Amino acid sequence: MDPAYPDALPAQTRLHWYVIERVLGQGGFGITYLARDSNLDQHVAIKEYLPVEFATRTANSTIRSRTDALRERFRWGLERFLQEARTLARFEHANIVRVLSVFEFNNTAYMVMRFEEGASLAAVLDRRGTLPEGELAGVVLPILDGLEQIHAAGFIHRDIKPDNIYIRGNGQPVLLDFGSARQAAGSSDTLTILVAPGYAPFEQYYSDSGNQGPWTDIYALAATCYRAIAGRAPLDAVARSKGVLGSTQESLTPASIVGAGRYSAPFLAAIDHGLAFAEKDRPQSITEWRRELVGEQPPPPAHAAAHPSAAMRTVLGDATASRPAPVPVPRPTATRPPTAEPAAQPPRGWLRRPSMVAAIALVGGIAVALVVGVYWLAGWRKDATAEISALRQELRKDRDRAVAKPEEKPVRPADPPAAAKDSPAVDVVPKPAPQEVPVPEVRPRPATVAAAPPTKPATKDKGAVTARAQERPAPTVARNEVPSAGAASSPASPVDAKPVVSSVPPPSLPPASAPPQPASRAEPEPAQVAATPPKPSPKPPEPDLLAEARRDYDAGRHEEAVRKARPLAERGNPGAQHLLGDAHARGRGAERSVEEAAKWFERAALQGNVDAMQWLGGHFAAQDNRYMAFVWYGCAAKLGAAQAQRARDQLAGSLQPYDHVTAERAIAACVAKGKAR
Amino acid sequence: MCMHRAGIALVAVLALAGCVTQETRRDAVEEINRAFRAEYEAVLGKRGTRVVAAPHAEVFDATRAMLVRLGLTVRQQSPGLGLLTADALAPRPLSREEWERASVADLPKARELLARHVGALANLFTFEPEGLSIVINANVLETPGGTEVAFAMRMREVDAPKSGMPRREYPPPTAVAIGIDKLWDELDRELRSRGMASPRR
Numbered sequence: 001m002d003p004a005y006p007d008a009l010p011a012q013t014r015l016h017w018y019v020i021e022r023v024l025g026q027g028g029f030g031i032t033y034l035a036r037d038s039n040l041d042q043h044v045a046i047k048e049y050l051p052v053e054f055a056t057r058t059a060n061s062t063i064r065s066r067t068d069a070l071r072e073r074f075r076w077g078l079e080r081f082l083q084e085a086r087t088l089a090r091f092e093h094a095n096i097v098r099v100l101s102v103f104e105f106n107n108t109a110y111m112v113m114r115f116e117e118g119a120s121l122a123a124v125l126d127r128r129g130t131l132p133e134g135e136l137a138g139v140v141l142p143i144l145d146g147l148e149q150i151h152a153a154g155f156i157h158r159d160i161k162p163d164n165i166y167i168r169g170n171g172q173p174v175l176l177d178f179g180s181a182r183q184a185a186g187s188s189d190t191l192t193i194l195v196a197p198g199y200a201p202f203e204q205y206y207s208d209s210g211n212q213g214p215w216t217d218i219y220a221l222a223a224t225c226y227r228a229i230a231g232r233a234p235l236d237a238v239a240r241s242k243g244v245l246g247s248t249q250e251s252l253t254p255a256s257i258v259g260a261g262r263y264s265a266p267f268l269a270a271i272d273h274g275l276a277f278a279e280k281d282r283p284q285s286i287t288e289w290r291r292e293l294v295g296e297q298p299p300p301p302a303h304a305a306a307h308p309s310a311a312m313r314t315v316l317g318d319a320t321a322s323r324p325a326p327v328p329v330p331r332p333t334a335t336r337p338p339t340a341e342p343a344a345q346p347p348r349g350w351l352r353r354p355s356m357v358a359a360i361a362l363v364g365g366i367a368v369a370l371v372v373g374v375y376w377l378a379g380w381r382k383d384a385t386a387e388i389s390a391l392r393q394e395l396r397k398d399r400d401r402a403v404a405k406p407e408e409k410p411v412r413p414a415d416p417p418a419a420a421k422d423s424p425a426v427d428v429v430p431k432p433a434p435q436e437v438p439v440p441e442v443r444p445r446p447a448t449v450a451a452a453p454p455t456k457p458a459t460k461d462k463g464a465v466t467a468r469a470q471e472r473p474a475p476t477v478a479r480n481e482v483p484s485a486g487a488a489s490s491p492a493s494p495v496d497a498k499p500v501v502s503s504v505p506p507p508s509l510p511p512a513s514a515p516p517q518p519a520s521r522a523e524p525e526p527a528q529v530a531a532t533p534p535k536p537s538p539k540p541p542e543p544d545l546l547a548e549a550r551r552d553y554d555a556g557r558h559e560e561a562v563r564k565a566r567p568l569a570e571r572g573n574p575g576a577q578h579l580l581g582d583a584h585a586r587g588r589g590a591e592r593s594v595e596e597a598a599k600w601f602e603r604a605a606l607q608g609n610v611d612a613m614q615w616l617g618g619h620f621a622a623q624d625n626r627y628m629a630f631v632w633y634g635c636a637a638k639l640g641a642a643q644a645q646r647a648r649d650q651l652a653g654s655l656q657p658y659d660h661v662t663a664e665r666a667i668a669a670c671v672a673k674g675k676a677r
Numbered sequence: 678m679c680m681h682r683a684g685i686a687l688v689a690v691l692a693l694a695g696c697v698t699q700e701t702r703r704d705a706v707e708e709i710n711r712a713f714r715a716e717y718e719a720v721l722g723k724r725g726t727r728v729v730a731a732p733h734a735e736v737f738d739a740t741r742a743m744l745v746r747l748g749l750t751v752r753q754q755s756p757g758l759g760l761l762t763a764d765a766l767a768p769r770p771l772s773r774e775e776w777e778r779a780s781v782a783d784l785p786k787a788r789e790l791l792a793r794h795v796g797a798l799a800n801l802f803t804f805e806p807e808g809l810s811i812v813i814n815a816n817v818l819e820t821p822g823g824t825e826v827a828f829a830m831r832m833r834e835v836d837a838p839k840s841g842m843p844r845r846e847y848p849p850p851t852a853v854a855i856g857i858d859k860l861w862d863e864l865d866r867e868l869r870s871r872g873m874a875s876p877r878r
Contacts, residue, residue: 627762631760658721
């Protein structure tokens with residue numbers, strides 16, 4: 001028995017003609033094994049239904065409910081598990097997990113699935129932080145195709161998140177782990193294990209699934225895209241609800257701000273539309289959303305998530321009204337108003353007076369309101385916010401329980417390491433390196449990665465399509481890269497796709513056969529060039545070394561590129577600084593470190609590199625520091641980047657008036673520095 | 678007799694409080710925000726910016742060190758641009774006593790504003806530091822005369838308020854004034870310990 005999985009079946013256990021080899025992962029509802037089909041002599045993945053909350057394994061390997069009271073729930077979940085398997089078995093889609101068989105054994109059920117090598121999207125994002133638009137679309141669009149079939153059959157996934165999207169060795173994504181079993185447990189008190197915080201829309205926090213539909217999966221998939229853009233999951237829907245209801249001003253920073261300058265505007269707008277808080281404000285079908293994602297159809301102009309204030313308005317105006325009744329929370333009731341006198345008691349002297357009688361009547365009439373008032377003063381608001389708070393408390397407990405189990409913690413690329421976050425700034429801030437001779441930037445940003453790095457073949461025992469280890473990941477996780485759908489990888493924006501005044505041609509361009517990249521990655525910082533005509537430099541800009549470094553970088557020789565670029569960057573070459581920033585941001589040829597990336601991007605930005613400014617804008621927006629995001633986007637906007645201007649404008653409303661005064665001063669200083677160089 | 682009447686009046690007040698809608702509460706807090714904003718901007722306009730006759734990098738470093746010493750955590754920074762964002766749970770960087778002092782000074786006005794919307798319930802309003810963090814934004818910019826330092830001080834909710842009232846945007850004006858002065862005093866001390874001149878208005 002694997003000591004890491006005490007509930008698991010031991011290796012070599014036979015389930016009919018399947019022989020268990022090892023555990024791939026365990027979640028709250030089951031264990032997934034790698035097994036060998038001894039008939040066909042091939043590997044399969046087998047998911048065993050074992051909801052640890054209410055079932056356990058006995059000495060003879062069978063599963064039984066923990067108590068008699070839980071038996072019904074266990075059986076109900078088991079039925080759903082079987083039903084899910086049978087439903088999934090009907091689908092034969094390249095991007096939906098292939099179910100080969102299902103059977104009952106050991107008083108539980110087993111779903112046999114095709115075993116495929118690869119890595120979860122979560123693992124890919126942990127490693128790379130974000131995905132460029134081309135690659136992200138290469139993951140999402142095929143999943144949409146599969147999902148469309150599922151929805152057409154009247155089925156909803158209900159648990160889409162990066163952990164449940166697997167990237168095969170050939171780069172094809174596959175959606176796994178449907179949420180029926182979770183739904184089956186919905187009657188329990190453990191709601192949080194039913195939903196993935198950050199990825200689940202608000203309607204999933206209610207046990208009533210009547211208002212769930214394709215829009216529920218669309219929200220989750222949009223949240224997955226957000227994670228790939230921002231480097232972190234979006235704000236949890238319950239936290240968003242607080243802002244929506246006005247008790248706080250928490251709001252989701254829209255993708256159109258977080259990703260401005262790095263992704264195309266229509267793509268970001270579609271994601272924001274998918275992330276609209278109220279279900280009716282989201283696209284209602286996959287077809288509709290796909291058209292928005294690929295730019296065939298613009299989202300509604302005032303969709304909820306496009307702007308925090310808009311989101312607030314939308315939901316305050318509509319969603320709360322249209323939302324189904326929330327989970328009931330026991331309300332204090334005035335069963336016996338405290339001021340009521342027993343009828344049989346003779347009236348006292350003062351009570352005989354008409355005015356006193358009227359006063360008592362008044363008191364009696366408002367007794368219910370009194371109780372409500374008292375509770376309100378005590379912080380017991382019995383409106384929707386209180387209900388949500390109560391629910392949230394409940395959920396938090398469950399979440400804590402789930403988190404208490406060993407879990408693969410995703411690494412947030414945009415976040416500094418915990419130590420750096422909490423330690424004094426001295427530890428965090430890089431000392432500004434001396435900039436000896438600032439070299440005029442000719443082509444500061446690495447261009448398109450024309451030849452994508454070859455996909456590394458996964459080793460056979462690394463990862464499996466069902467290796468979803470929500471609570472306890474399997475010890476080995478494949479680390480395949482998502483193959484580039486045409487390459488493109490460095491952060492750039494459509495606004496950069498302007499005519500370029502450059503003496504150096506792009507070292508490489510995407511192959512003609514490559515799919516179109518909505519956010520062109522090919523062009524370097526034109527706005528800056530337009531704003532500041534190249535000045536004659538006393539020193540040549542070391543074009544050969546920089547160009548070589550870029551060529552290496554584009555060709556996937558990242559370490560070589562970083563080695564060449566570093567001395568140039570140290571000497572103040574903004575193009576090399578940008579390349580180093582990109583290398584650190586993505587962990588390509590250099591240690592993945594947001595701090596290092598920010599340091600290099602900042603140095604490039606302070607020399608007027610518009611791309612670097614936009615990266616910093618997105619970086620700070622992702623950390624919800626709207627002030628700094630505003631400043632960096634403002635700098636880029638001042639130098640002519642139109643998309644940065646839009647992001648800046650969107651952020652403007654969330655700043656306090658006095659912040660504008662100081663921010664504008666910072667922007668002016670930044671632009672002056674950039675222009676001076 | 679009087680006791681009875683007072684009791685009835687209190688009951689009526691509490692009952693009415695229970696009838697206050699979320700919209701009314703929001704309006705009330707917005708009124709406070711508007712009033713406090715004006716005072717906040719006046720305080721910062723008057724005391725928020727100073728110039729130090731010292732190199733930018735050194736002033737930035739001193740500012741950062743000063744914030745840390747006051748118990749704030751530097752969350753984000755951009756040394757090249759000269760931006761620092763630091764925060765701490767309220768009342769920090771003020772002490773409890775300073776926060777209380779600010780409350781004594783500003784509560785009457787806040788309650789008066791609130792009373793227009795929620796009546797006698799306003800008397801139960803307090804400037805609770807619980808559930809709030811204070812965020813300091815520092816801008817350290819190069820200027821021809823040296824380095825300009827500007828502070829802004831705002832509040833952020835980290836936990837839902839017990840009162841259920843919508844969030845306030847601005848700390849009490851007196852707290853802002855005390856806090857900003859404290860930042861300057863501490864920066865002055867830090868600069869002097871490094872052999873640099875004091876900040877001047």
